[in-house]
Structures are given as C-alpha cells and as structure tokens.
Amino acid sequence: MTAPTPQAVALFHSVSHALRAEKIAKAAGIACRLIPVPRHLSSDCGVCLRFPLAEQSAIEQSLSNQIDYYEIFPL
Amino acid sequence: MKTIYLDNAATSYPKPSEMIEAMRIFQENIGANPGRSGHGRSIDAGRTLYETREALAKLFHIDDPLRVVLTKNSTEALNIALLGALRPGDHVITTGMEHNSVMRPLRHLESHGIELSVVSSSPQGELDPADLSKTFRKNTKMVVMTHASNVTGTIQPVAEVGRIVREKDGVMFCVDAAQTAGALPIDVEAMNIDLLAVTGHKSLFGPQGTGALFIREGLDKRIAPLMMGGTGSRSEFEMQPDFMPDKYESGTPNTPGYAGLCAGLNLIAKTSLEAIRQKEMSLTARFLDGLGQMRSHVAVFGPNNAARQTAVVSFNIQDVTPSDAALFFEEEYGILCRPGLHCAPSAHRNIGTFPQGTVRFSFGFYNTKQDVDDALTAVGRLAAR
Structure with missing residues (x-):
C-alpha cells in the first residue's frame, strides 16, 4: 500500500472566492476539491479548497493576481 | 381569445423553456442553501450563484465575477448604489427621463441634505451630454442615469456621459440598465460605468425577483450596505463582512431564481x-x-x-x-x-x-x-x- 498523498487546503474569505479559486485551479490542471473547512483551522461554516501539498506553488502561482486573499495550511 | x-x-x-427547466432542476436536484454548509449540494448551490455572476460578468465585460452583487431587481441594485454612496453635502446629477427606481431614492436623499440636479432632455427624451456637463459642482459625487427610457425607449448617450464623468475626479457613474441589459450591448469598461444596475426578468430572460449590481473595484469601500446579516462567511465575527460580494448579500438568496437567470443568460450568449x-x-x-x-x-x-x-x-x-x-x-x-x-x-x-x-x-x-x-x-x- 502506498502512503496517502500529503494534502493541503486553501482558505478564502467566502464561498464565492473558493468557487472562483476552484475554477482557476482546475483550469490550471490542478487536481482539487472543495471540502468543509476543518474545525481546527476555523470555526467558519464555509468551504475550502483541498489539493495535493506538492501542488502548493502551482496553486499560489495560479491564484496570484486573481484572488485578493487566501491562506494555505498543510493537512 | x-x-x-x-x-x-x-x-x-x-420565458424560454430552458429558464423554467433550470429552476425546476435546481429545486429538484440541488435545493440546498448556498455557502451555508460544506456539503456537496450546498457547494452546488453556491456554484449556481457563481455561474450566474460569471455569465453576467461576461455579458457586460466585467473582469472579475465577484464584482457582481446579486440583488432581487434593479430597484434594489440602484438603492444600494444611491443610498449607500451618497452623504449629506454631496451633489448628484440625474436626467429628466428617470424611472421612480432612481427618482424616489434621489428625492428621499434630497430631503436629507443631498443636493440634486435634474438635467432635462429633448421632447423626444434625448439627453444632450453638453447640458449635463454644465451641472458639475465641486461636491458632485455621482451621475446616475438610465440607459434607455422605459417610457419612450429613447437610448441615452451613456458612453459620451461616461467619458465626461471619467475626467472628473472622484465622481461615480451609475447606469440603470433595467431596459437595456440583454437588449443592447453594454461594456462597463468602454462606457466607463462604475455602477451598473440590471434586472433579470426583462431582456435577460430570468424570473422576477432577480437582478444585479456591478461595483467597480475600490468603490465598495465608499458604499455602505443597505442590509446586514448572515452571509455564510466569517461566521465567527459579528461585524458585516467588508469584501465583495458578501458585503451586500445578506440572507438566503433567491437561488432557484438565479438558476433560471443563468439559463436565460446562456440563451442570450447562444442566440x-x-x-x-x-x-x-x-x-x-x-x-x-x-x-x-x-x-x-x-x-x-x-x-x-x-x-x-x-x-x-x-x-x-x-x-x-x-x-x-x-x-x-x-x-x-x-x-x-x-x-x-x-x-x-x-x-x-x-x-x-x-x-x-x-x-x-x-x-x-x-x-x-x-x-x-x-x-x-x-x-x-x-x-x-
């Protein structure tokens, strides 16, 4: 059995921003998915974008200049 | 008969059958509250709103779909723009061809210390931009006008007025496009429109109870929201979010309506x-x-x-x-x-x-x-x- 791929999440101001980020990341060919924000990261009721940790710089690159604010946390 | x-x-x-079908599909297959939970159907409901913003942004040449606030109609959009941006001591310019969705908020503001100039049009309803350009004052904060009269259909010289307003520092240009969105080309960049109010249920082929307001980047800092409440975002804070579009979108929205509006917008793009x-x-x-x-x-x-x-x-x-x-x-x-x-x-x-x-x-x-x-x-x- 192979070890699970390390994942990270990007948190945004709102679901609208998360949806925009998902579209941008998918267009850049990054495998990602919107999931509920893990409780230990925020008490917010929204969603965040989960992606393979190895894609962090690709995510940052594709979101720069397109989304004003986001934070990335490894899971 | x-x-x-x-x-x-x-x-x-x-209304096009695509619009009615989209509303039915939303209600039957999605039906969740957008942005209020993390589950798949809540995300799909959020996606419905996002796709509507995207389709509106594309039609009006808006770069960022998140600059589009979803409202219940153009009246709400205009009220956010006018009541949110104008303060006692400000001066606002409008035309003689406006609908009450513009005139009533402006008359209300006038009775609360905002100066108002109404520029007459020709008997055919056409505004001469030169007449409007003479009415600017030092404290002018906004020019608000209809793109086309709902009474005579007269198409107003919005692009020319946009050029005039752009040369004035700190003056916002607000356009009521209730009669023209989906009927005439609108380009917020080429026309220098800062605030664009549209309704969904006329030429955009959406249902009643849908509309939108475009707010140019930076201007949301100068425009207070009309309503405050739950947005699904930043729930740990009791202060209203200060970012677009949540700042102006409190309470559960008319998601089935926007699903229909999105289908109407797609039909316009196709046709x-x-x-x-x-x-x-x-x-x-x-x-x-x-x-x-x-x-x-x-x-x-x-x-x-x-x-x-x-x-x-x-x-x-x-x-x-x-x-x-x-x-x-x-x-x-x-x-x-x-x-x-x-x-x-x-x-x-x-x-x-x-x-x-x-x-x-x-x-x-x-x-x-x-x-x-x-x-x-x-x-x-x-x-x-």
Whole structure:
C-alpha cells in the first residue's frame, strides 16, 4: 500500500472566492476539491479548497493576481 | 381569445423553456442553501450563484465575477448604489427621463441634505451630454442615469456621459440598465460605468425577483450596505463582512431564481445579442412605420426611429385616454399593454404627457411580425372610430 498523498487546503474569505479559486485551479490542471473547512483551522461554516501539498506553488502561482486573499495550511 | 403580449418592458413573456427547466432542476436536484454548509449540494448551490455572476460578468465585460452583487431587481441594485454612496453635502446629477427606481431614492436623499440636479432632455427624451456637463459642482459625487427610457425607449448617450464623468475626479457613474441589459450591448469598461444596475426578468430572460449590481473595484469601500446579516462567511465575527460580494448579500438568496437567470443568460450568449437586437429593432420599425400611416390621429412620443430606441413605443390616439385605449385593445384584440405613467412621472413631464400618460406597446424577442400587424390593425380601428 502506498502512503496517502500529503494534502493541503486553501482558505478564502467566502464561498464565492473558493468557487472562483476552484475554477482557476482546475483550469490550471490542478487536481482539487472543495471540502468543509476543518474545525481546527476555523470555526467558519464555509468551504475550502483541498489539493495535493506538492501542488502548493502551482496553486499560489495560479491564484496570484486573481484572488485578493487566501491562506494555505498543510493537512 | 388568444392574447398578444406587448408589455415586455414591464417583464418579458413568454420565458424560454430552458429558464423554467433550470429552476425546476435546481429545486429538484440541488435545493440546498448556498455557502451555508460544506456539503456537496450546498457547494452546488453556491456554484449556481457563481455561474450566474460569471455569465453576467461576461455579458457586460466585467473582469472579475465577484464584482457582481446579486440583488432581487434593479430597484434594489440602484438603492444600494444611491443610498449607500451618497452623504449629506454631496451633489448628484440625474436626467429628466428617470424611472421612480432612481427618482424616489434621489428625492428621499434630497430631503436629507443631498443636493440634486435634474438635467432635462429633448421632447423626444434625448439627453444632450453638453447640458449635463454644465451641472458639475465641486461636491458632485455621482451621475446616475438610465440607459434607455422605459417610457419612450429613447437610448441615452451613456458612453459620451461616461467619458465626461471619467475626467472628473472622484465622481461615480451609475447606469440603470433595467431596459437595456440583454437588449443592447453594454461594456462597463468602454462606457466607463462604475455602477451598473440590471434586472433579470426583462431582456435577460430570468424570473422576477432577480437582478444585479456591478461595483467597480475600490468603490465598495465608499458604499455602505443597505442590509446586514448572515452571509455564510466569517461566521465567527459579528461585524458585516467588508469584501465583495458578501458585503451586500445578506440572507438566503433567491437561488432557484438565479438558476433560471443563468439559463436565460446562456440563451442570450447562444442566440447573440446582435441577433436579439436586430429582431427587436425590425419589429419596432414595422410598428413605427404602421403608426406613421395614421399620423393624423396617432401621436408617437420618443425618437420615432427604431435605431435610436429600444423595442418600446409610446403613443396616444386622438380623443382617447390611454386607459380606455388599453381596455379596448385587451377586450377587442387580446393585446396586453401598459397605459399611464409607467412609474416615471418625471419622464412624462419631460416629453409633455403628464399627467394623462401614454399607451405603451413594448415588443420582445418572442413577438412576431404578425403580432405587430395585429397591433396595427387594433390601433387603426380605434383611431378610426
């Protein structure tokens, strides 16, 4: 059995921003998915974008200049 | 009796089956609250709103879909812009051809210390940008105007006014596009529009209860929200979010309505705005030509030129009040139209038809040449009595 791929999440101001980020990341060919924000990261009721940790710089690159604010946390 | 619907300036009818189907599919297969939970169907509901923003952004040449606030209609959009941005001591300029969705908030603001200038238009309803440019003051904060009159269909020189406003520091340009969104090209960049208010249920083929406000980047810092409440975002804070679009979107939205609006917008993209405009213009030209044959008994208001107006025609028949005419058209011919002042007393004063008003026939994409010919027969018969 192979070890699970390390994942990270990007948190945004709102679901609208998360949806925009998902579209941008998918267009850049990054495998990602919107999931509920893990409780230990925020008490917010929204969603965040989960992606393979190895894609962090690709995510940052594709979101720069397109989304004003986001934070990335490894899971 | 078969009805002929000629009240598209009030709301378009019929609606495309794609729009009705999209609302049904949303309610049956998604039906969750957008942005309120993390589960898949809540995300799908959020995606419905996002795709609607995207389709609106594309139609109006807006770079960032998150600059689009979803509202219940253009009245709400205009109220956010006007009541949110103007403060006592500010000066605002508008035109004589406005709907009450602009005039009533402005008259309210005027009674609370905001200075108001109303620039008259020609008797055909056309604004001369040179008249407007003379009314700027040091404290002018906004120019707000309609893109086309709901009374006469007169298309206003929005691009020219946009150029004038852009040269003035710190003045916002707000456009009421209730009558033109989906009927005429609108480009917020080329026209220098800072705030664009649209409704979904007219030429955008959406259901009633949908609309939108575009807010140019940076201006949201100067515009307070009208309503505050739950947004699904930043729930740990008791202060209203200060970012777009949540700042202006409190409470559960009309998601099924926006699903329908999105389908309407997709249909416009598929059909092309040019094709829609050509069709509506040819129906209007046919009707105006026909009225021209009756000019001894029928007075036409507005440009009387299909290229310079939307598919809206206001007229009066000699010695017949507008309400009597409308009743005759419905009872004898099944024609549904709108008589009176059309929520725009100021525009009727401007064209000289206050207080009796006019009869308004407004055509839509789904009307036919036969509808126009039947309408002309009905007008001809009433005029000959």
